[in-house]
Amino acid sequence: MHLHRYEKIWLLFGVLSLIVFLSIVGITAFAHGHTPAGGMDIIDPEKVNETAPFNDPGVKQIDKDTYEVAIVAQTFGYNPAKVKVPAGKEIIFTLTSVDVVHSFTIEGTKVNMMVVPGRITHKSYTFDKPGNYLVICNEYCGTGHHFMQTEIEVYQP
Numbered sequence: 001m002h003l004h005r006y007e008k009i010w011l012l013f014g015v016l017s018l019i020v021f022l023s024i025v026g027i028t029a030f031a032h033g034h035t036p037a038g039g040m041d042i043i044d045p046e047k048v049n050e051t052a053p054f055n056d057p058g059v060k061q062i063d064k065d066t067y068e069v070a071i072v073a074q075t076f077g078y079n080p081a082k083v084k085v086p087a088g089k090e091i092i093f094t095l096t097s098v099d100v101v102h103s104f105t106i107e108g109t110k111v112n113m114m115v116v117p118g119r120i121t122h123k124s125y126t127f128d129k130p131g132n133y134l135v136i137c138n139e140y141c142g143t144g145h146h147f148m149q150t151e152i153e154v155y156q157p
């Protein structure tokens with residue numbers, strides 16, 4: 001097969017651009033220490049109820065301005081069912097699943113976590129305004145998926 005000189009140059013340009021762009025993405029990802037969204041912590045999904053912090057799920061104050069909320073997702077709900085956190089403080093959501101893939105999506109915020117069995121997912125968020133926030137599961141997890149929701153009550157401290 002005969003390739004015209006310009007075709008060869010154009011092909012070389014395409015391949016070189018691809019190498020340059022993929023190298024930039026790869027090198028910056030390593031340099032910034034990027035990991036899968038939510039972290040890489042693992043947990044035995046059969047021992048969730050015995051493993052901290054999920055052995056005692058709920059809200060815990062870590063320091064003056066930081067709270068951790070440990071939540072276990074399961075078909076078709078979240079444990080604990082009701083969460084109360086203060087506005088204006090950093091809330092670290094820590095989740096895992098005991099069965100299938102769920103999500104923890106707080107409507108009207110940037111919190112949209114995938115909750116995978118065997119993994120612990122973290123997401124930090126600060127609620128600016130008090131109120132009730134709807135939490136839904138947006139990963140189809142079974143016949144009761146559409147019932148899988150809860151509410152977060154954000155109060156003015």
Ligand SMILES: [Cu+2]
Nearest residue numbers: 102137141148
């Ligand atoms: Cu679900």
